[in-house]
Amino acid sequence: MSFWMVAAAAALGAAARYALDFHLAARSAGRLPWGTFAVNVSGSLALGALAGWVLFHDASTGWRVVLGTGFLGAYTTFSTWMMETLGLWQRGERAAAALNLAGSWVAGTAAAALGLWLALRLS
Amino acid sequence: MSLQQGPRVLWPPLASLLVVAAGGGFGGALRYALTLAFPADAAGFPWLTFGINTGGAALLGFLLTRLPASGPRAAMLRLFLATGVLGSFTTFSSFSLEVVELAGQGDAALALAYSVASIGVGLAACAAGVAAGRRSRPQAPR
Numbered sequence: 001m002s003f004w005m006v007a008a009a010a011a012l013g014a015a016a017r018y019a020l021d022f023h024l025a026a027r028s029a030g031r032l033p034w035g036t037f038a039v040n041v042s043g044s045l046a047l048g049a050l051a052g053w054v055l056f057h058d059a060s061t062g063w064r065v066v067l068g069t070g071f072l073g074a075y076t077t078f079s080t081w082m083m084e085t086l087g088l089w090q091r092g093e094r095a096a097a098a099l100n101l102a103g104s105w106v107a108g109t110a111a112a113a114l115g116l117w118l119a120l121r122l123s
Numbered sequence: 124m125s126l127q128q129g130p131r132v133l134w135p136p137l138a139s140l141l142v143v144a145a146g147g148g149f150g151g152a153l154r155y156a157l158t159l160a161f162p163a164d165a166a167g168f169p170w171l172t173f174g175i176n177t178g179g180a181a182l183l184g185f186l187l188t189r190l191p192a193s194g195p196r197a198a199m200l201r202l203f204l205a206t207g208v209l210g211s212f213t214t215f216s217s218f219s220l221e222v223v224e225l226a227g228q229g230d231a232a233l234a235l236a237y238s239v240a241s242i243g244v245g246l247a248a249c250a251a252g253v254a255a256g257r258r259s260r261p262q263a264p265r
Contacts, residue, residue: 007152014147014211015140018202022135044219049219069158074151074211078176078218078241079183082249086184105238108219116223 009070017075032096033084036077037104043076044108048115056123146207154212161165166228169221172214173241177248179213184252189259 021035026032047068054064073078088097135143154175161171186205191197218241225234 003152003155006155008146010151011144012157013151014207015144017147017210018140018143018206019135023133026131026133040215040219043216047216047220048223060242065155068216069155070151072216073154073214073233074147075213076217077210078213078215078245079179079209079249080206080213080244081215082180083183083187086246086249086253103216105242108215109222109238110185112216112219112223116220 005066006070009066010074013071013074016071017077033088033100036080036108037100040076040081040104041107041111043072043114045111046079047072047076048112048117049119050115051117052119053123056120085095141201142199143207144211146203147211150208150211154206154214165224166230168233169217169225172217172221173237175246176213176218176241177244179209180245181248181252183209183213184249185256185259186252188253188256196234 017035017039020039024035024038050064050068050072053059054061081100085097085100088094088100157171157175163169163171183205186209187201190200222234222238223238225231
C-alpha cells in the first residue's frame with residue numbers, strides 16, 4: 001500500500017474527527033468533551049473489528065495499514081483526550097476530569113475487545 | 124424546541140475541514156513512517172505508541188498554551204497543527220487495541236502497566252507542555 005494512500009486516509013480520518021467533534025459540541029453547548037469520547041470509542045471498536053477481520057481472513061496487512069494506521073489512527077486522538085482532561089481539572093470540574101479519563105479508557109478498551117470478538121464471531 | 128436568533132451552525136465550514144485534513148495527512152503520515160522505522164514487537168511494551176502519544180500530548184499542551192487565544196491566524200494554526208497534525212499523530216485506537224492484545228496474550232499486568240503509564244505520563248507531559256507554553260509567551264507590557 002502506498003505511503004500516499006495512508007496519508008490520504010489519515011487526512012479523511014482527521015476531517016471526520018473534526019466534523020463529528022464540531023457537531024457534537026454545537027449540539028451540546030460544548031462544555032463536555034463528547035466529541036473526543038465519541039471518536040475514540042467508535043474508532044477503537046472499528047480498529048478491533050478490522051484487526052479481527054484481518055486475522056481471520058489472513059488478509060494482507062495493507063488494509064490494516066490504510067484503514068487502521070491511516071484512517072482510524074487519525075480519526076482517534078490521544079493528545080486531545082489528555083488536554084481536555086487537564087482542562088476540565090483546571091476549571092475545577094474534577095469529577096468530570098476523572099470520569100473522562102476512566103470512562104474513555106474503559107469504553108475504549110471494551111470497544112476494541114468487542115470489535116475484535118464480533119469480527120471473529122461473524123467471520 | 125428552543126427559539127434561537129439566526130441559524131445554528133452544526134457543521135464546520137469546508138475551508139476548516141480542508142485545513143484539518145491537510146494537517147491530519149501530515150500527522151498520520153509521520154506516525155506511519157515511525158511505525159515503519161520502528162516495527163513493534165507484538166508481545167512487548169508498545170514503546171512507539173507510548174512515545175508518540177505522550178510526546179504528542181506534550182506538544183499539544185505547549186501549542187495550545189503558546190498560541191494566542193483569539194484571532195484568525197491563531198485559529199488557523201490551531202486547526203492545522205493541533206486538530207490536524209497532533210490530533211492525527213497521536214492515536215487512541217491503537218492504544219486501546221494494544222491494551223486488549225496484551226491482556227489477550229495473558230499479560231494482564233503489562234496491559235495495566237501500559238494503560239497507567241500512558242495515562243500518567245501523558246497527563247504529566249501535557250501539563251509540562253502547558254507550563255512551558257506559559258513560560259515562553261511574550262510578557263504583556265506593564
